[in-house]
Amino acid sequence: MKIGHILLFVSLLAGLGRPVAFAQTLTPEQARTDINYLKRKLDLLHPGMGYYTPKPRMEQLYDSLYNRLTAPVDYWAFYHHVSPLVTALKDGHTNLNHRKNYIGKTTRFIPFYIRPVGEQYFISHNVSADTTLVRGTELVTINGRTIADLHRELMEADHSGSDGDNLTGRRQWSLVQFADYYAAWYGSADSIKITYRLPNDTLVRYARLGCLTLNRFRATVQRRYPQEIDRRPNLSVRIVDTLTHTAVLRVSTFMGIKKNGPFQWAFNRRLKRAFREIREKNVQNLVVDMQGNGGGIVLNSARLLRYWMPKPFTIMQHEEMKRAARNELVTRWNPFSALNFSLQYKAAGVDGFASRSSRRRYRPRTKTAFKGNLYFMMNGASFSAATTVLAKTLDAGMGTFVGEACGSAYWGDFAGHFKTITLPNSHLQVRIPLKKLTHAVVADRANGFTVEPDFKVARSYDDLLSNRDYVLDYTLRLIREGVVARQPIQPIKARPLQASR
Template identity: 75%
Template sequence: MIKIGKTLRLVGLFTSLVYQISFAQVFTPAQTRADLSYLKRKLDLLHPGMGYYTPQPRMEHLYDSLYNRLTSPVNYLTFFHHVSPLVAALKDGHTNLNHRRNYIGKNTLFFPFYIRLVESQYFISHNVSADTSLQRGTELLTINGRLVADLHRELMNTDHSGSDGDNLTGRRQWSLVQFADYYAAWFGSADSIKLTYRLAGDSLIRQTRIKCLTLHDFRTTIQSRYGVELDQRPNLSVRVVDTLTHTAVLRISSFMGLKKKDPFQWAFNRRLKRAFKQIRHENIQNLVVDMQGNGGGIVVNSARLLRYWMPKSFRIMEHEEMKRGARAELVTRWNPFSALNFSLQYRADNRGGFASRSANRRYRPRHRDAFAGNLYFLLNGASFSATTSVLAKTLDAGMGTFVGEASGSAYWGDFAGHFKTVTLPNSRLQVRIPLKKLTHDVDSERSNGFTIEPDFTIMRSFDDLMTNRDYVLDYTLRLIREGVVVRPGLEKQPSRNRPLQASR
């Protein structure tokens, strides 16, 4: 046992040493310039949204500025920071700059709190640190000498994941809900952090130093301390919440498949059928579709959901297109059928690229178990990608009452579909690049903003924080009891002219 203990300690020391060496690795100007130019070539070749949200001349100017400033040796994390503005300037929520493999791992130490924003103040909602005096409602003021608000703003601006165009809700949501992950990715792993804070109901500013935790310890502690509070609802679950108003909540946390090996998504479809059969048997007249935090998934699953309330045959997409260079990423030598498959799915377009042959696919509404009552949608900034497709099509059909905050992606569509992860040759940084431009089959005059905007914008109060209340659902249930219905159907809804582009 003693030998095993010594061996484990040696392994731990070795892993820590490898991490520190990796963190301190220095790259020459020639290496960093080669990496940056490699990334720019790949973006120009593959990304269908170059110049869409940020004009191409501005992108070129930014690239030249970043390239010309690489005149001195830099370490790994500094170069990560240097590359970030080029990726962020695309303003595409599906394009992500990620660390090289194993940079974030089981030995990475994380900020040991969940924090939430109430108006302009940041409070601890869940504490997994050893200091249990920092209870829910403790206001965090600074972290390592910096205002929490400034840190949050920096993390929001460095990563556009989950947020398209100039929309802020997605960036705000993800960078706050995953603050510990964002902090470690941007500032690196740290043994401890220094905090200043105010306890709930106390004006005295205090300070302390708190140890950071591994992901395993973080998860173990959050489960033991707050297990009863964690959202354990399975995807596509139905819960009757008010028998008087015949109201149920359908929780849709993801449009990803329920099983790893299910190419036709039969498992998702079966559970969806069960959900709407239950809704019919329970005589539900007001259905709350909770898609808060749903980052999207497989488009066919979003179409299957829409079939249960869309009034007539519909398409999800009007266009699906990609650049010419994307073909080489989908047609590979090791797969002799990939060229045939590509030809069956895509055709050459008049812009030198390729268009999908299946974009015109139509979906017929379901008649059995179809829902004909009032629809209420719970959404926030993390309602992204295929989730926004559902919201956009529903809004376009003149249906639904939307409660919460604006979705993360755009009414017009997004850049997604297929992806290519490129690895920069020297630093090994990874950038995920979408290959397709997906344009929703929607009428621009029926939009209510660049994203899907809520009819009722709901913000967290301090009392909501302290009681861990689902405040968006509570507000929606009040609307239902009061008989508030914003969109009963397209024929009763006047059209409105709104721009599809975000402001530049």
């Protein structure tokens, strides 16, 4: 259970700055102005309005929320009030966030990580002052509410990382980032009251625990669990079984290695080195670890696919955006933005624009192509561009998928470019995707709404206690037994994909 890449992800996204006053009351007029502004921006920009939730239902929900704003409302209540309109989109790339610097250096977080085993929840990493809360301690309640109840509410409050009615992304992130989700939804607190059971004990105990700032939380994790911090670089190769010639390729992100590298050359160079190493070490079974890979740049996902796809391929069937999205990409301060937009997009009827290069073809690698057995470790946090790789591989009839269903849809998602809007009075922020990306895949080859695992694997209590990489253990057992789920198939003519209703 490596923890290097999951240290308070949401709070880092929210930014670390000076704290602002929590108290703010909006008049009914201000609150209505804000929710009307949000709805108008969603209608203008979001390419998925009406896709997962029918438009009449969205209009009904908006009217209900708008009409209930008849009295002054404080900031916190308004944040909760707006949330259903965003979550109703069922789009994992659309996020409601607090105003800038609301989550800051003084915000205090629940002092542990929790992990599920069946229907129970256990402490896996404890950073509180009470060191008797060892790994495997069952957490029963926080402030009088059961963990199952809290988890359910947090899953419903935030659809980040999970498309449609798929639950795996929401379940994964709301647990991996439980402390962040809790602070964002319920607020910062100096302390919490918990009830718990120690390992091998039926007695329910009570404790009050102090909550920690981000810096103290991270420092304590690094001090108490130094061997469990994941320091593997992205695209690293590790030989795990010499008898079966098996290696693990860790693909933790498709974001660029260098933030300002427009052509992603650094990512491409590291990818080439990885597959040269795979060839030189005569790897015959390659485990591609995409657990927790939240996506990134589609170009980089295509580059990875080139190392095993059997024939030339395209990534996207269509890339589309609404007409109003052009104004977000063409700016006055950049005189070249209009020319760049016209080179990349063309008018698509009266409703919007389509990418000129969405059907770009990629040629498979030759010398460094991997010809052995492919196994993919995935979970609900395998999202966006990570799902693109999984969907294209499944469409090609390749790979054995192990773990749990990924977070995005097999057909594609809403991503590509983004616009973050700030509501004028509350200053809540909403990130809106501008493009609809449709994968170049055949609908009949899907094994579910998402990419589903061929072998579903869940954590056991012994896995939790030993910090075992249980998905890898299961995958290695499949390899030793010679189990392969599928082989490449011949392409057939694609038909349009539709969302599940």
